[in-house]
Amino acid sequence: MRVVIAPDKFKGSLSAAEAAAAMGEGVLAVYPDADVTAVPVADGGEGTLDAALAAGAQSRTARVTGPLGREVTAVWALTEDTALIETARASGLALLDPTPEAALAATSYGSGQLILEALDAGARTIILGIGGSAMTDGGSGAMAALGIRILDDTGMPVPPGGAGLLRAASLDASGLDPRLAEVDLRIAADVTNPLLGPEGTAAVFSAQKGADAEAQAVLEEALGNWARLLQSATGIDVDIPGAGAAGGFPAGFLAFTKASLNPGFELLSSFTGLDAALTRCDLVLTGEGSLDAQSRYGKAPLAVAARARDAGIPVVAVAGRITLTPDELQEYGIVAAVSLLDVVQRPQDAMDQAAKYVAWATRQVLEGA
Known part of the structure; x- marks a missing residue:
């Protein structure tokens, strides 16, 4: 048998x-x-990386920026030319104490750094499991790590985190890593929540990351500003079903890369x-x-x-x-x-x-x- x-x-x-x-x-x-x-x-949430490693993927580690700026050691996986990154390893809720202040400041920057690690290792396909996130920053931190400059009305970089997007006035994409144009970036996103509105990421998910009612309102306004900037820069409306996953993490990638949203299990069943x-x-x-x-x-x-x-x-x-x-x-x-x-x-x-x-x-x- x-x-x-x-x-x-x-x-x-x-x-x-x-x-x-x-x-x-x-x-x-x-x-x-x-x-x-x-x-x-696994289905793209917690345990995704462990499943990949159990299937024989190579374990890689990197020192990256954690959700509140302190450096952390994050593990990711590589098999042949496919990388698997669990964003919670760099930008996860388990890496901080969920408070309103943390919910406003948490950044996905370290997850962008892990993508750079995968690109440096020669990955042609990158699978992103995005469950367990700490941030509600619309993927802006990861985009900053990958070369996008998010500037205020004086031309200075805005602070990291979702709240910093309130001050964002323009985007400079001239430094975006050109390798992103060639890589097959697949985001495991099983939720269908949009970026904004009563079913959006701030309204539905930010409370579990520490946001109180005031912080939720700030994050909603900030993400609305981010969405407008992304559409102005690329012509792409990122307020779509699934873009609200993981604090809106997919939004920046939907605008500036060829990233696709995929059911988590479907992505991982072939990988494992x-x-x-x-x-x-x-x-x-x-x-x-x-x-x-x-x-x-x-x-x-x-x-x-x-x-x-x-x-x-x-x-x-x-x-x-x-x-x-x-x-x-x-x-x-x-x-x-x-x-x-x-x-x-x-x-x-x-x-x-x-x-x-x-x-x-x-x-x-x-x-x-």
Whole structure:
């Protein structure tokens, strides 16, 4: 029997690679002669880089500017001529204390520096996973790192961060790195929020980055000014669905590069080797910390299941908790599923000893399938 194990992370307890290893232990307990292939997956958010590295990509590191200006060490991945960058490693919410002041000042500059690192390494394709961001700066920081000068009405550079865009009066693109015109830049963006308005990035997402009502209003006005400057400079309207992802990070790239917005799982499935693995297996296991209503909106485990279903391969799911009904799971080709909450004595055990119980639950569900 050939088995592909393709889970996402169990947030707060196991990385996708660790979850895959635990599931593999359970599979081999039931089918000791199984040919097991682990393909940890992600959807562009946290864990994206870990999934790429688990798939064999080379780990690279760089010292870059963090979200509030302090230097940080950021890891990115390279395989042949394709780079994968998780912007949270340079510009992530985990790198600061979310306060209104931080929400106004956080910059994506370090993420732009990672793109420069990838270009210097010869990357011809750059995949950007943009979940977990700290900034609401419309990608202006990254654009500055890549050579765009954002100037106030006296011709001086504006301060970094979303609030600094209130003072932006003109753009000088003469120093933009010319290699960006040749690279295939793909942004993993699963949300459809526009840049501006009641469904825009400041209104919907900035509160989780520390913004209070006053800061949200400032960021909305600043991003509106940024959008007007981008359209004036390039003729491109960046207030489109998806541009509100990660604090509007895609906006600058949509204006000044050939960047495309793509569903995260679709980008990463080929990068991690999942597509190839599914062509030669008899059973697929997937899962994540919680299989719930949010999982139906492009999250990796159900996307894995749907792809296997379409190939006629049965799917078994293992998750920390499952709130989807059996009928909903069946829509995705999941023939059996188990929650860790079904096999632990105390819910906290599912977090504290996740690997043990993922292996145990996998064994139990396969024996009963």
